[in-house]
Amino acid sequence: MARPPDDTRQRILKAAVDLFADHGFDGASVRAIVTKARVNQAAINYHFKGKDGLYLEVLKAAFEAYTHDEMSREQAEALPREEAVRHFIHQQLRPLLGRDDMSRYMRIFAWESVRPTQVMRKFIVTSATPFVGQAVSLVKRFLPDASEQDLMCGAIWLMGQCSVFVRNREHFANPPFALKIDDAFVNRLTDLVSGLALQGLARKA
Numbered sequence: 470m471a472r473p474p475d476d477t478r479q480r481i482l483k484a485a486v487d488l489f490a491d492h493g494f495d496g497a498s499v500r501a502i503v504t505k506a507r508v509n510q511a512a513i514n515y516h517f518k519g520k521d522g523l524y525l526e527v528l529k530a531a532f533e534a535y536t537h538d539e540m541s542r543e544q545a546e547a548l549p550r551e552e553a554v555r556h557f558i559h560q561q562l563r564p565l566l567g568r569d570d571m572s573r574y575m576r577i578f579a580w581e582s583v584r585p586t587q588v589m590r591k592f593i594v595t596s597a598t599p600f601v602g603q604a605v606s607l608v609k610r611f612l613p614d615a616s617e618q619d620l621m622c623g624a625i626w627l628m629g630q631c632s633v634f635v636r637n638r639e640h641f642a643n644p645p646f647a648l649k650i651d652d653a654f655v656n657r658l659t660d661l662v663s664g665l666a667l668q669g670l671a672r673k674a
Contacts, residue, residue, distance in 0.1 A: 478516045480506040482530070485523050490573035493580035494524055494588070521588050528592045531574035535564055535635075536600050545603075550610040554627075554670075555663040557607055561631035562655050562662070565638055572639070579636055604628055611670040623670075630662050 484506035488497035499520050503510050517523035538545070538560050545556055564571050581589050604624035609615070612623065634641065641648045648654065 477506075477508055477512055481508060481513060481516060481523065482526060485527050486530075486570060486573050486577070489524065489527055489580070490576040493577075493584055494586045495584065524586070524588045525592060527577065528589060529596065530570075531577055532592075532596060532600075534567070534571055534574055535578075536560070542603060546606070550607070551663075551667055553607055553610070554666055555659060557604070557627070558631055558663050558666065559655070559659040561628065562634060562659055564635050565650050565655050565658075566652065575636055575638065582636070608670070612673060623673075627666060630666060634658065 481502065484502050485497070488501055488505060491497070492501075499510060499513060502520075502523070503513060506512075513519065513523055517526060540556065545553055548556060564575070601621075601624060604627055605620050608620050608623035608627060612620065615623070638650060640646065642650055
């Protein structure tokens with residue numbers, strides 16, 4: 470009996486996430502992906518138009534999981550700026566509580582930090598711009614007269630305060646750090662990072 474198209478697509482995506490997380494884009498061969506997914510290579514071409522298209526779908530899923538926010542952008546922008554900073558930081562730290570796919574997504578992003586791909590570069594231009602724009606707008610609420618370059622640097626800095634914890638979660642959960650990463654920890658870390666960020670933004674303003 471032939472598999473339903475959606476089932477085949479999900480099998481491929483699941484196998485791809487596992488292998489891209491373990492071996493990076495270059496190290497995960499199409500042969501390995503189709504073997505793990507128990508499909509033929511034609512299925513990847515049919516559903517994703519090749520390896521690049523498959524990797525792009527994985528990046529989209531990873532980025533959506535990482536940036537998902539139950540509050541709309543309009544609601545976030547309506548918050549007082551201090552509350553907006555805390556909300557933004559908590560949103561960035563929330564993936565610390567993720568398991569399974571979230572852990573794999575973080576490893577994929579880690580591979581990108583050491584071996585960036587053309588697919589990721591294109592993805593950032595086409596899909597990550599709104600999220601970066603949100604960070605820039607938040608920094609601008611504190612630094613209305615800053616140049617566009619300074620605002621972008623401020624946004625990168627603000628995002629970086631969170632990403633170092635998320636990218637290295639597995640290391641920080643083990644010795645010598647041995648952080649107990651749970652809801653209480655994420656809330657405390659949100660308060661700490663928010664407080665430091667607000668002090669820095671207030672001093673610069």
